Amino acid sequence: MSKPLNIVVCGSLVPDPLQTLEPVQTPQGLGLKNEQMLPSVLDPWAACALYEAAALAKMRPGSKVTLVALGPKAKLQQLMMTVAQKVPLELVAVNAPAGGFTDAKDTAAELAKAIKSMPAAPDFVFGGCASASRDAGVTLQFVAEMLGITEFFNAVDELKVAEDDTFTVKERIEGGKYLCSTCKGFPAAVGWATGSLPEPPNNPQTGMMNMRGVMPALMKAPTANVGTGGIVWEKAEVPAAKRNTVVKKDMPVDEIAKEIVEWIKE
Amino acid sequence: MNIKAIRFEGNGTFAQDVPALADAIKAGGDELVLLLPGNSRVKRAAAAAAMRAGAEIDTNVVDVDLADGKAVARRWVYRQRIFTTFSRAARPWVIVTDPSLFDELCAKVGVTAVALDAAASAPSRTTVNGVENAGTGGESTIKPDARLLFVAGAGWTKKQADGALHLDEASAAITGFLGKSGASLGSSKSLVDMPEAAAAFSFMSHMNQVGQTGSTPRHQKGLATCCHGEEPHVVGWRFVSERRAVNLDANCGWAQGKADVVYVADAFAVMKKVNELMA
Numbered sequence: 001m002s003k004p005l006n007i008v009v010c011g012s013l014v015p016d017p018l019q020t021l022e023p024v025q026t027p028q029g030l031g032l033k034n035e036q037m038l039p040s041v042l043d044p045w046a047a048c049a050l051y052e053a054a055a056l057a058k059m060r061p062g063s064k065v066t067l068v069a070l071g072p073k074a075k076l077q078q079l080m081m082t083v084a085q086k087v088p089l090e091l092v093a094v095n096a097p098a099g100g101f102t103d104a105k106d107t108a109a110e111l112a113k114a115i116k117s118m119p120a121a122p123d124f125v126f127g128g129c130a131s132a133s134r135d136a137g138v139t140l141q142f143v144a145e146m147l148g149i150t151e152f153f154n155a156v157d158e159l160k161v162a163e164d165d166t167f168t169v170k171e172r173i174e175g176g177k178y179l180c181s182t183c184k185g186f187p188a189a190v191g192w193a194t195g196s197l198p199e200p201p202n203n204p205q206t207g208m209m210n211m212r213g214v215m216p217a218l219m220k221a222p223t224a225n226v227g228t229g230g231i232v233w234e235k236a237e238v239p240a241a242k243r244n245t246v247v248k249k250d251m252p253v254d255e256i257a258k259e260i261v262e263w264i265k266e
Numbered sequence: 267m268n269i270k271a272i273r274f275e276g277n278g279t280f281a282q283d284v285p286a287l288a289d290a291i292k293a294g295g296d297e298l299v300l301l302l303p304g305n306s307r308v309k310r311a312a313a314a315a316a317m318r319a320g321a322e323i324d325t326n327v328v329d330v331d332l333a334d335g336k337a338v339a340r341r342w343v344y345r346q347r348i349f350t351t352f353s354r355a356a357r358p359w360v361i362v363t364d365p366s367l368f369d370e371l372c373a374k375v376g377v378t379a380v381a382l383d384a385a386a387s388a389p390s391r392t393t394v395n396g397v398e399n400a401g402t403g404g405e406s407t408i409k410p411d412a413r414l415l416f417v418a419g420a421g422w423t424k425k426q427a428d429g430a431l432h433l434d435e436a437s438a439a440i441t442g443f444l445g446k447s448g449a450s451l452g453s454s455k456s457l458v459d460m461p462e463a464a465a466a467f468s469f470m471s472h473m474n475q476v477g478q479t480g481s482t483p484r485h486q487k488g489l490a491t492c493c494h495g496e497e498p499h500v501v502g503w504r505f506v507s508e509r510r511a512v513n514l515d516a517n518c519g520w521a522q523g524k525a526d527v528v529y530v531a532d533a534f535a536v537m538k539k540v541n542e543l544m545a
Contacts, residue, residue, distance in 0.1 A: 176408025
């Protein structure tokens with residue numbers, strides 16, 4: 001019988017994509033206007049990683065999924081009200097600033113520290129292939145390097161683990177293609193793209209079960225000093241490219257089609 | 267300024283690419299500013315390599331300026347919603363550019379990229395088996411070099427005026443247009459997430475998704491059909507220069523202020539006619 005898996009998922013919060021974002025200078029450096037008030041969601045790619053981790057854990061009885069989340073404690077608590085209802089998980093929280101202007105290396109160091117302090121080393125370290133805040137796609141590679149994990153896969157859409165613990169992965173590469181690889185066993189770090197699973201529906205029972213561990217985890221979350229590192233932000237601006245859209249109503253289909261074809265051929 | 271550029275392409279494994287890149291960074295000297303193209307191989311290995319070599323790294327850079335002995339870079343954060351200009355004092359500094367801009371940026375800063383093809387002999391537990399197309403419909407519908415991006419939205423899978431679904435008709439209209447125009451296919455998130463779309467549109471996968479959690483391709487022209495999204499979803503065609511949309515809602519957030527022209531019409535009828543005209 002195959003052994004249970006210990007899967008760690010690194011993921012945190014990002015501003016809800018429907019919010020308008022405006023950069024402002026704060027005493028701590030660059031930030032977002034009303035950042036504390038902005039509703040947050042679990043980073044979309046990290047969410048895909050979490051759902052894939054839960055699906056994988058389900059296939060191996062006894063497996064455990066631990067979400068390691070770095071972010072402001074109060075906002076993490078709010079976020080967990082919904083995330084905890086999605087899949088069974090344990091939470092390890094780190095209370096620190098999270099956002100597009102914080103340093104990826106500092107963030108990775110705190111995540112690696114949290115993972116190292118766990119009772120058992122992970123078989124898999126999952127995360128999103130990039131965040132929807134910094135969008136650099138480097139944090140998980142830093143974590144892998146800090147943990148001494150030599151096998152890392154980026155922008156993964158499919159992971160299949162065999163009974164003998166070998167696994168195959170499909171990574172997104174150029175031109176709409178997948179690079180298919182086989183890896184002989186754990187540990188490995190996996191930066192997920194969207195994967196193939198839909199968002200699980202909210203399950204209040206799962207939520208109640210998870211929250212028993214989530215609240216104490218939030219209470220004992222260590223505070224970390226994550227800054228902007230060595231980066232000097234000189235300017236941050238919202239693009240003001242609003243187009244003067246021409247709306248063509250009541251135009252016959254034949255004319256629209258003709259105009260589109262001419263435009264394509266221009 | 268000690269600025270260099272390395273071209274690192276093809277396929278490799280993390281375990282072997284990291285030491286190869288780290289050695290290249292170390293060999294460049296302490297004052298190095300190194301440009302790398304952000305292809306999949308570099309994106310996988312460069313961050314760990316930079317860390318191993320004691321370098322700083324920034325990715326998805328879209329512009330680099332050299333002035334008064336100082337390097338300044340530009341990149342987007344929050345998924346193409348905030349544009350930043352920044353610099354670093356620390357060296358070595360690895361700058362991973364958008365892959366399509368690599369040659370242009372090398373020329374701008376006056377460096378010639380040198381190919382790095384020597385794989386390190388580090389042990390790896392990973393074996394590359396090969397490359398395959400995404401989706402199950404045969405030929406890839408993602409064509410980064412195409413002039414036109416055709417974005418299909420969830421409206422293609424909705425009930426039409428007669429109260430029925432027309433998935434086969436939608437599939438024929440989309441594939442017919444792609445075949446005739448040579449366009450690359452993009453999709454909204456809502457469409458690729460739909461199980462019925464996955465079954466009916468075998469030529470499409472999550473890889474086609476553009477936008478907040480998808481890609482942000484750089485085609486000259488973009489034609490969106492049946493897309494109904496708000497501003498954040500429109501980041502998918504932030505870098506598409508000329509944009510038109512066919513939409514039943516003139517006030518749709520996908521189009522208003524984002525497209526040059528919006529045709530308020532039924533995309534089924536329009537694309538059928540377009541396909542006839544392009545025959």
